[in-house]
Amino acid sequence: MTRVLRAGVAGAGVFGGYHANKYKQASDIDFVGIYDLDIERAQTAATAHGVAAFDDLDAFLSSIDVLTIATPAFAHAAVALAALEKGIHVYTEKPLAVTSRDGEAMVAMAAEKGLVLACGHQERAVFEAMGLYDVPEKPLRLEAVRNGTASTRNLDVSVVLDLMIHDLDLAISLAGCEAGGLQATGRRREDEGYSAVGGDEVNAEVDFENGMKAVFRASRMAAERERTMRIVYPSGTVFIDLLNRKFENGTPFALNSDFAEADIARDPLGTSVFRFLDTVLGVRDRPLCTGAEALQALELGFAIDEDVAF
Template identity: 30%
Template sequence: MRAASLSSKARELSDSVNAVLCGAGAFGRNHLRVYRELELQGYPVHLSAVVEPDSGRAQALETDAKDHSQQISIFSDLRECMAARDMGRIAIDVASVCAPTSAHFSIAAELLAAGLDVLVEKPIAATVNEANRLIELAQQHGRILQVGQLERFNPAITAIEPYLDNPMFFEVHRLSVFSPRSLDVDVVLDLMIHDLDIVLTFTQSPIRHLHAVGLPVVSGKVDIASVRIEFESGCVANFTASRVSTERVRKMRFFQPHQYVSVDYARQDLFVIDVETRDGKAIRQTGENNPADPVAFGGRESHLPPGLSLRRPVVHSGEPLRLEIESFLNAVKTRTAPRVSGEDGRRALALAIEINEAIAMHAKHASLQRFAPGG
C-alpha cells in the first residue's frame, strides 16, 4: 500500500522510473530491499526485473516476490531481459549493477548502449581501460553513469564537507571480520577503495608518492594492507584495511590548520576539535562551539585541556545506500551530473590498482610470497 503523501524527493520525480537489478547476491539484495522500500513509501520507482544467473537465488527471488505480492520478472541472462524490454513485455529505464567486479564492464556496457542510466557498484570496473570505455559509452549515449562509492553518501561525510579547509594529515582504519563475500577482489578493491575515494575527494591534489604493503591471510588475494600516500599539496594519508579482523572498525581522522576532525562511518558520528586563540575564542566559528562537552581520552571520559574546544556538528542520520539510490534517481530525473561520476570511480580504481602494484613489488622484494595461503 502506498504512503499517503510523497517525500520531497518523490515529488521531484513526477513519473515512475522502472529499474532492473543485475546481480542479487549479498549486496544486490540490499539494492532490491531499498527499491522495494522506496516504492512502498510512495517514491515513483518500480523494480520491474532482476537478472540473476544463479538458479537457487533466482528461485528464491521468485518466491520472495510472490510473498510481497510484487510483479518482478526474473531472468537468468541480461540479453534475455533486454530482449523482453525490446518486445515491450517489461519496461526498464535504469539499472543497478551489483554483479561481481569482473562482470561490471560487460553488463554496464550493454546497459549503457541500450540507452539505460546505470548505477554500478564499486569498483567501477576491473581495469582502468574498462572504466574509460564505460565513461565513453555514457557520454556517447547521453546516459547517467554513477558509481556506488557508498561512503560518499554517509551522512557523517556530507556533514563534514563544510568544514574542509586544506586537510594535511589523514589516518583511516577500515577493519571487518572475515566473510566469503567479495573474495573475487582483494581488500584494497573491496574495502579500502571507499576511503581512497573520500580522501581523493577531500584533498583534490595529485599524488607524489605512495608506499604499500599487504598480505594474503585466508584467501588467495591480499586480505590486509597498509598504505601511506603523500600528495603534491603536502598532505599525507595513512590507510589500514583488513577483512580478517576480530572487530569491525570504520573510522577516519584528519588534521587541518587549527583543527582536528574525527568521523565514525558506522555510527555516523562526527566531532571537531578547534584550537583557540589567546583571547579564548575558537579560530573556527563554523557551527556551534561547546567547549564544555566531554570527550573520551585514554578510555576515560574527561574534559578537553585548556586551549581546545569541542563541537559536534549536526548529522542527519540515514542509510547510505538509500541516499545513494535516491541521488542516482534524482540525477536521472533532472539529467544532472551524479554525485559520484564515472570519472570519480575511475580515479579511485586507478589508485587502488597502483596500490596493488606497489604491494606486489614490496612482496617480491621482501620475499613475502611464502606467506600466501598454500605458499
C-alpha cells in the same frame, strides 16, 4: 507528466536484495525484475519482491531504463557495458570495475551516450551530513583504518578494492585533486584452503598533489571490525568513528554532531540510489558519486595493489 522509470537489479545476492528494497521504496519507479545467471537465485529474489526473474541478459536489459549492478565485482563491467550500449543508465556497486581498461570504457561510453553512470560510494552521504565538504580548508593529513574480520565475501578482489577503496574515494573527495606518489606494504592470509585475489591486509601512504598526506590501513583478517578516520586541518583535527557513527570536532567549524540523525546519513544507500534516479530524471545535476570519480578511486587502488606486488 512525471516519467516512470523501469528499473532492474543485476545480482540476486545480499547486496542485490538491498538495492531491490530501495527500488521498491522509490517513487516514479516501475521495478521490473532481477537478473542472475543462476535462475533459481533470481527466482527466489524476484518472488520476494514481486517482480520478474531473468537469466537472459538481453531480455532483461530490453525491459528496463535504469539498472543497478550488484553482481560480483568481476562482472560489473560486462553487464554495465552491455546496458550502456542499449542506452540504459547504470548504477554499479563499488568497485566500478576490476581493470582500468574496463573502468575507462564504462566512463567513456556513458559520456558518449549522455547516460548517467553512478557508483556506490555511499559514505559520501555521511561526510556530507557531517558538513565536511563545506569546510573552507583542505586537510593536511588523513589517517583511515578500515578493518574487517575473516569472511568468505568479496574474495574476487583485493582488500584494497574491497574495503580500502571506500577511504580512497573519501580522501580524493576531500583533497579535491589527484594522488601523487605512494608507498604500500601488505600480507595475505595463509590458511589452508583459503584463496583470494591480492592482499588481505594492506598499509599505504599516499601524497596528494595539494600537499595532503594520507595513510590507509585495511584488513580482512583483523580480530575485530574498525572503521575510523582522523582528518588534520590547519585549524584543528576531526576524528570519526564510522562504525559507531560518532566523531570529535577539534576545529572551529560548525560541523554537525548529530549527523547520524540526518536523513541522508541514516540511509546512505538510499541517498545514493535515489540521487542516481533523480539525476536520470533531471531533478539533480549529478549522482552522489559519478563513474569518473569512482574511476579515480579505482586507479589509486590499482596503484597501491601494484606497489604491494603480490
